[in-house]
Amino acid sequence: MPRPSVAPAGDRAIVVSFGEEISEELNDAVLALDGRLQSERIEGVLETQxxxxSLLVRYDPDRASFRSLARRLRRLADGGAPAGAGPARVVEIPVAYGGPYGEDLPDVVRHAGLSEEEVVARHCSRDYRIYMLGFLPGFAYLGGMDEALATPRLPTPRKAIPAGSVGIGGAQTGIYPQRSPGGWRLIGRTPLRPYDPDRDPPFLYGAGDRIRFRPVSEAEFLDLEARIEAGEA
Amino acid sequence: MGFLVRSPGLLASVQGSGRPGFLRSGIAEGGALDLKSLAIANLLAGNAPGEAGLEMTLAGAELEFTLGNVVAIAGADMEPRLNGEAAPMYRSFAVQPGDVLAFGPARSGCRAYLAFAGGLELPLVMGSKSTNLNCGIGGYRGRGLKAGDFLRFAAPLAPLRIAVRRVEGRRIAPAEGFGSPVAVLRVIPGPQAESFTEAGLEAFYGGEYAVTARSDRMGSVLEGPAVGAKGPTDIVSDGIPLGGVQVPSGGQPIAMLADRQTTGGYAKIAVVIDADLGTLAQRRPGDRVAFSRVSLGVAQRASRREAAALAALARRLGS
Structure with a gap:
């Protein structure tokens, strides 16, 4: 891997960029540096993204100079692959597929030329890497969907999609963390709340975690939803 | 008890020092766009500089107090009136139950800040009272104020006359006018500055850009000489720092503000320095800005000077 570039992103942040493509290797390097920074607790580092x-590092210039921090980051980034990093955390997401929960599942079935069971099975068959969170609070950019499931976005985006909706947009799949407009094909919904500002912590997962979808029946969905509503789950 | 919103004006929302710490989860720091003006209003009202007050945009609110307190106004001049009489800016004053404080359209500047002694009684959402309008969290029910809303004071000074006297009548010299025809924003070259052509960079640093009406708390959408790029300006999504100036394929820059999306796929030509973010936030649609490259040293010294000036003000006011 080429050496990362370390550059100012304004006068209160530094960006360490490892390249310009979407790859597990680059993302591993980003997450390894992030992990090292978290554990080293460097004076003046306020937050990392x-x-x-790339890794954006927000710092307080009164407590750390750009030069010393940039040098430190370069050294830490040269540490190479995430030695000793344990296996990624897997977050299981129960999903009710199809029906009223995933109105566009038939579109994906048609486009893929597979049966509905096969589409659901393939969507659940692997763990998805969370490359990063962004766009909306708690929205995870997932990688690694089965290419056979890729389906173009809706020609006209919906004005409001319920929180917890699971969709496919092009070659990507993801979960809508809050009610929002959107153009992805909806294939199911989770009763979990990936983002709840009144919960501590507010987010169920972060960059580097893996998402595993588990199909559930409508009965199980409703039961889980009721328990979450009551604060029991 | 506190105040009733008779009219919110164009956009009034509760804003304080923001909600830092959640960039990695997709929430920007938010908070007052002109933190310096908010801090001045707060210090005059005897508060900590980042206490949550009201941020009003372009045309201000009309409020009716149901409880006495001490308040202070800083930032854009919206010709505030208390019961029809001119109310001071940059000076704290007392309000009584039944008083009506009304703001008009901004004569200069874009955002006015109203601070209440003792702050507002609102829940902390993810550690902050600041309203994030896109996420629908914080402030008053996660949204801008509406007519009929009722906000409570957390610890008003009204019952304590001695405390009122201590805070009432504090004043400082008003900030320099926000009305200059062109505001020069100092910037640090951005992480993708090399994506732009020589001519593109010349256009960016040599031209003037008007703030458009499409601007909001997420970003200032600018219009001026197109910034040419060497190729497509779409990049693999990257973190957007506060003040980051991104250039979509049309070549018109957008300066990203406190409520921005945290990640984005457009090349960033520059980043507005921290000390000039308030100046940018006070530009209104039609106002012009220009960009001037400075070193990190200059930028950080400017921030330190601002912080020192606020600290000196706090000492002088004894808060």
Whole structure:
């Protein structure tokens, strides 16, 4: 891997960029540096933001100079692959597929030329890497969907999509963390709340975690939803 | 008890020092866009500089107090009137139950800040009272104020006359006018500055850009000489720092503000320095800005000077 670039992003942030593509290798390097920064607790570092291919480091220039921090970041980034990093955390997401929960599942079925069971099975068959969170609070950019499931976005986006909706937009799949407009084909819904500002912590997952979808029946969906509503789950 | 919103004006929302710490989860720091003006209003009202007050945009609110308190106004001049008489800016004053404080359209500047002694009684959402309008969290029910809303004071000074006297009548010299024809914003070259052509960079640093009406708390959408790029300006999504100036394929820059999306796929030509974000936030549609490259040292010294001036003000006011 080429050496990362370390550059100012204004006078209160530094960006460490590892490249310009979406790849697991680059994202691993970003997350490894992020992990090291978290554990080293460097004076003056306020916050870090991992993305596909870069780490944004917000700092207080009164407590750390750009030069010393940039040097430190370069050294930490040269540490290479995430040695000793444990296996990624897997977050299981129960999903009711199809029917009223995933109105556009028939579109994906038609487009893929597979049966509905096969589409659901393939969507649940693998763990998805969370490359980063962004766009909406708690919105996870997932990688690695089965290419056979890729389906173009809706020609006209919906004005409001319920929180927890699981969709496919082009080659990507994802979960809408809050009610919002959107153009992805909806294939199911989770009763979990990926983002709840009144919960501590507000977010169920972060960059580097893996998402595993688990199909559930409508009965199980409603039961889980009721328990979450009551604060029991 | 506190105040009733008779009219919110164009956009009034509760804003304080923001909600830092959630960039990694997709929420920008938010908070007052002109933190310096908010801080001045707060210090005059005897509060900590980042206490949550009201941020009013372009045309101000009309409020009716149901409880006495001390308040202070800073930022854009919206010709505030208390019961029809001119109310001071940059000076704290007392309000009584039944008083009506009304703001008009901004004569200069874009955003006015109203601070209440003791702050507002509102829940902390993810550690902050600041309203994030896109996420629908914080402030008053996660949204801008509407007519009929009722906000409570957390610890008003009204019952304590001695405290009122201590805070009432504090004043400082008003900020320099926000009405200059062109505001020069100092910037640090951005992470993708090399994506732009020589001519594009010349256009950006040599031209003037008007703030358009499409601007909001997420970003200032600018219009001026197109900034040419060497190729497509779409990049693999990257973090957007506060003040980041991104250039979509049309070549018209957008300066990203406190409520921006945290990630984005447009090349960033520059980043507005921290000390000039308030100046940018006070530009209104039609106002012009220009960009001037400075070193990190200059930028950070400017921030330190601002912080020192606020600290000196706080000492002088004894808060």
């Amino acid at each position: 991992p993305t596909y291919r």
